[in-house]
Amino acid sequence: MSKSVERLAPYVFGLIALGAWQGLVWALDVPSYVLPGPIAIVQAYLDGHQVLNQALLSTLSVTFVALVAATAIGVALAVAMAASPLFRAAIQPWAVILQVTPIVAIAPFIIIWVNQPFLALVVCAVIMAFFPILSNTAAGLASTPPELRDLFRLNGATRWQTLTLLSLPAALPSFLTGLRVSGTLALVGAVVAEFVAGSGGFASGLAYRIIEASYRLEIPRMFAALVLLGLSGIVIYAALGWLEAALLRRRDGA
Incomplete structure (x- = not known):
């Protein structure tokens, strides 16, 4: 099977x-307030x-700032x-506890x-997004070959030089993998927070529009907002995947 067929x-x-x-x-004559079809969803959008x-844009701005932080x-x-x-030893257990605590609860x-x-x-x-970056980067730093560390030490490299010239480049693939996961988690965290804030009257983001549409029984509009969220997650994941491939290609070609 050709790659073009797989892409399509x-x-x-x-x-x-x-x-x-x-x-x-159409065949079952399902009302749009029960399950709208794709045409009704596009029309609602x-x-x-x-x-x-x-x-x-409001949701994506929260997602971007959160991902950077x-x-x-x-x-x-x-x-x-x-x-x-x-x-x-002091930080890792608390980071795990924070990660497994449902964000909707806090x-x-x-x-x-x-x-x-x-x-x-x-x-x-x-809170939703930082743990994959932390765990993957820490695993990447820990997997630095010890013989290379010894080589740097024998050549008189400082700890800062070993970190910047050896450990961080070696951890780059693991970091980028965590970044891809965190990109989508940042979007999920933003949406969950918007649901909670929207219930309290803070009108911002797609989650609030979903709540608003549900109160008005505008189900096609709810689906339109959900489609936008889904497409946003796909774009974020794909963009970070492109960034990962570009950085690794540049590193390996250097």
């Missing part, structure tokens, strides 16, 4: 699934595209954990404590 396979499957969905809605696009925090903690076994407290809507949403998204 997801799109062909998607078109077939959408056609079957629309056909079943076209009717409210300005509001939905503005909400999408999560990257900085995750890498800094990973480097500190690699440099100090005592620091790793988001109301964060929104109350931070008392600044955009910053509160960013904090929630950071």
Whole structure:
């Protein structure tokens, strides 16, 4: 099977699934407030595209800021954990506890404590996103070949030189893998936080538009917002995958 066929396979499957969905809605005469077809969803988006696009930009801005913050925090903690076994022993269990705690359970407290809507949403998204970067980067730093460390030490390299010239480049693939995962988690964290904030009356983001549409029984518009979220997640994952491939290609070709 050629690679071009493999690339086209997801799109062909998607078109077939959408056609079957629309056909079943027509054949069974399903009301749009129960299950709208793709045509009704597209029409709902076209009717409210300005509001939905503005909400999408709000959600993506939270996601981007959270991903940048999560990257900085995750890498800094990973480097500190690699440099100090005592620091790793003190921090790692708390990072795991924070990761396994459902964000929907602590988001109301964060929104109350931070008392600044955009910053509160960013904090929630950071909590969701930072752990894959932390764990993957720490694993990458720990996997640096010991013989290369010894070689650097024998040549009189300082700890900073060993870190920047050896350990961090060696950990780059692991870091980029964690970054791809964190990109989608940042979006999920932003949406979850927006749901909580939207229930409290903070009108921002696609999650709030979903809540608003559900109150009005505008189900096609709800689906339109969900489609935008799904497409955003795909674009974020693909963009970070392209960045990963470009950086690794540049590193290997250098």
